[in-house]
Amino acid sequence: xxxxxxxxxxxxxxxxxxxxxxxxxxxxxxxxxxxxxxxxxxxxxxxxxxxxxxxxxxxxxxxxxxxxxxxxxxxxxxxxxxxxxxxxxxxxxxxxxxxxxxxxxxxxxxxxxxxxxxxxxxxxxxxxxxxxxxxxxxxxxxxxxxxxxxxxxxxxxxxxxxxxxxxxxxxxxxxxxxxxxxxxxxxxxxxxxxxxxxxxxxxxxxxxxxxxxxxxxxxxxxxxxxxxxxxxxxxxxx
Numbered sequence: 001x002x003x004x005x006x007x008x009x010x011x012x013x014x015x016x017x018x019x020x021x022x023x024x025x026x027x028x029x030x031x032x033x034x035x036x037x038x039x040x041x042x043x044x045x046x047x048x049x050x051x052x053x054x055x056x057x058x059x060x061x062x063x064x065x066x067x068x069x070x071x072x073x074x075x076x077x078x079x080x081x082x083x084x085x086x087x088x089x090x091x092x093x094x095x096x097x098x099x100x101x102x103x104x105x106x107x108x109x110x111x112x113x114x115x116x117x118x119x120x121x122x123x124x125x126x127x128x129x130x131x132x133x134x135x136x137x138x139x140x141x142x143x144x145x146x147x148x149x150x151x152x153x154x155x156x157x158x159x160x161x162x163x164x165x166x167x168x169x170x171x172x173x174x175x176x177x178x179x180x181x182x183x184x185x186x187x188x189x190x191x192x193x194x195x196x197x198x199x200x201x202x203x204x205x206x207x208x209x210x211x212x213x214x215x216x217x218x219x220x221x222x223x224x225x226x227x228x229x230x231x232x233x234x235x236x237x238x
Contacts, residue, residue, distance in 0.1 A: 012057035012129050013037040017047035017073065018091070019065040027060065034122050044068025048076050051083060058128055060112075063092040071106040078107035087128050091116065 014036050018024035021042075028038045039054050041047035045067040051059065059077070063070035070090050077083045089110040090103055103111060110128060112121055 011035045011037065013039065013055060014125070015039045015041065015047060015050055015054070015056045015059045015061075017041045017044060017059065017061035017065070017070070019043050019062060023062075030118055030121070031060075031125070034125075036125070044070065044073035044076075047073055051077065051086065056086060057132070058125065059086060059088045060125070061088060061090055062114075063090050071102055071108075074103075074106035074108045087132055089124065089128065 014031055016024060016027045016031065016038055017040075018027060019042055024040055024042070028040055031038045039050050039056065041050045043065045044061070047059065047061060048068065050056070059073070061070040061073055068076070070092070074088050074090070077086055077088065084107075087109045088107070089112055090108045091112055091114050092099060092103075093114055100111070110124060112124055
């Protein structure tokens with residue numbers, strides 16, 4: 001099999017910026033176990049200094065931090081000619097579509113929702129680094145080469161089209177997440193009400209929340225719907 005960036009890239013140096021010591025340590029451990037070198041910082045100000053003092057391949061940053069938040073850190077990197085192409089992943093709750101606008105405005109490349117799944121984060125990290133290698137290999141190409149869901153695409157769409165697709169996809173995901181939350185709350189209230197009428201002997205039985213399976217299925221459907229939207233877009237404009 002021919003070697004490609006996504007198959008040959010095995011490591012890199014990542015800057016992790018997080019003001020929670022516990023979460024920062026967990027992120028550092030996860031990345032190092034996956035084979036990456038990790039530099040850590042407790043806020044955006046320290047992160048900016050760390051980027052300038054080390055050869056960093058990727059920044060993963062929390063958004064809400066003291067001194068310099070994740071958005072401000074992104075803007076500072078984009079304002080520096082030597083650092084402006086450094087990819088940045090923001091860790092955020094992404095509870096509002098304006099979060100995407102603020103991220104684009106600051107120059108962030110990617111979002112990962114907190115709390116994140118370890119495998120999802122590592123897959124995103126590898127994709128981001130692989131995409132950087134693809135673009136370095138063809139810096140003057142008329143379009144944009146990317147790796148998505150294990151497939152390579154070449155995008156020639158204009159920026160407004162990409163932005164429209166991004167925002168519409170995200171709004172759909174937000175609405176689906178809201179529906180999951182409403183369904184969970186409704187099931188929780190229903191379960192609580194019904195249990196009040198159960199005999200005391202049955203109250204001691206171990207029970208699994210009936211919302212768990214439904215929530216997992218809905219989250220799975222939301223993820224698949226988002227991936228289908230992007231696959232359609234990528235095929236249309238590649």
